[in-house]
Amino acid sequence: xxxxxxxxxxxxxxxxxxxxxxxxxLSQSAGLIRGxxxxxxKLRSRFGAALEPFTLAKITYYSKENQELVSLNQVEIxxxxxxxSSDPDTLAGLAYMADLVTEFSPPYEANxxxxxxxxxxxxxxxxxxxxLQVILRxxxxxxxxxxxxxxxxxxxxxxxxEFSEAEPAFVSVDSVFRCRECSRGVGRSLSVSLxxxxxxxxxxxxxxxxxxSHEVPAGVHREMAELTHQLIGRxxxxxxxxxxxxx
Ligand SMILES: [Zn+2]
Numbered sequence: 001x002x003x004x005x006x007x008x009x010x011x012x013x014x015x016x017x018x019x020x021x022x023x024x025x026l027s028q029s030a031g032l033i034r035g036x037x038x039x040x041x042k043l044r045s046r047f048g049a050a051l052e053p054f055t056l057a058k059i060t061y062y063s064k065e066n067q068e069l070v071s072l073n074q075v076e077i078x079x080x081x082x083x084x085s086s087d088p089d090t091l092a093g094l095a096y097m098a099d100l101v102t103e104f105s106p107p108y109e110a111n112x113x114x115x116x117x118x119x120x121x122x123x124x125x126x127x128x129x130x131x132l133q134v135i136l137r138x139x140x141x142x143x144x145x146x147x148x149x150x151x152x153x154x155x156x157x158x159x160x161x162e163f164s165e166a167e168p169a170f171v172s173v174d175s176v177f178r179c180r181e182c183s184r185g186v187g188r189s190l191s192v193s194l195x196x197x198x199x200x201x202x203x204x205x206x207x208x209x210x211x212x213s214h215e216v217p218a219g220v221h222r223e224m225a226e227l228t229h230q231l232i233g234r235x236x237x238x239x240x241x242x243x244x245x246x247x
Pocket of ligand 1: 156157158159160161178179180181182183
């Protein structure tokens with residue numbers, strides 16, 4: 001049995017037994033972790049408020065080989081996000097992020113880029129709750145990309161020609177982006193503005209992306225939500241248990 005230490009974001013907790021909780025967190029060095037926090041529902045628990053969802057913490061835990069649940073030993077708050085819990089829309093948005101991460105990422109597989117991305121999105125929401133929806137779109141695009149579900153947004157999936165800045169792309173049910181000729185008019189057309197938004201997610205961190213998006217018309221935001229939800233929907237079709245996650 002090894003005692004391990006990592007930074008982690010608490011995603012969700014479930015009551016377990018009389019006094020314990022199961023804690024799901026995304027960790028920096030071991031990916032998605034499910035751990036038991038023993039006695040954490042007792043009045044004087046050593047875990048205190050550290051297990052509130054979206055708390056950034058340093059955790060230490062015992063891990064046994066071939067055991068899915070680790071045992072949390074210590075959780076030390078680095079940053080709590082109590083400020084976010086008073087707004088129901090923000091809470092629902094963060095819960096949605098937590099659900100998607102939980103469902104999309106394989107357990108115990110470290111993904112430092114995913115960890116940094118989720119942490120940066122959380123920080124961006126904390127900085128500007130009014131930009132929640134735009135940050136969620138950013139998060140969806142990156143989650144799709146990091147888990148290998150985002151199609152190539154720069155070139156046609158059939159003829160591999162790079163899209164020019166001025167031509168719409170087309171995406172059909174197979175989630176492949178195609179040029180006008182190759183798509184033969186089949187599928188949803190993606191406006192030039194939407195494509196430029198998609199490219200911006202790849203160049204900017206979430207907070208600057210949200211700020212730059214203030215210049216983008218509402219119709220483009222709607223178009224982006226339709227696209228990300230279509231892409232996520234396709235992943236969910238293959239993994240039906242994820243279905244309840246999409247909002
Ligand atoms: Zn083509």
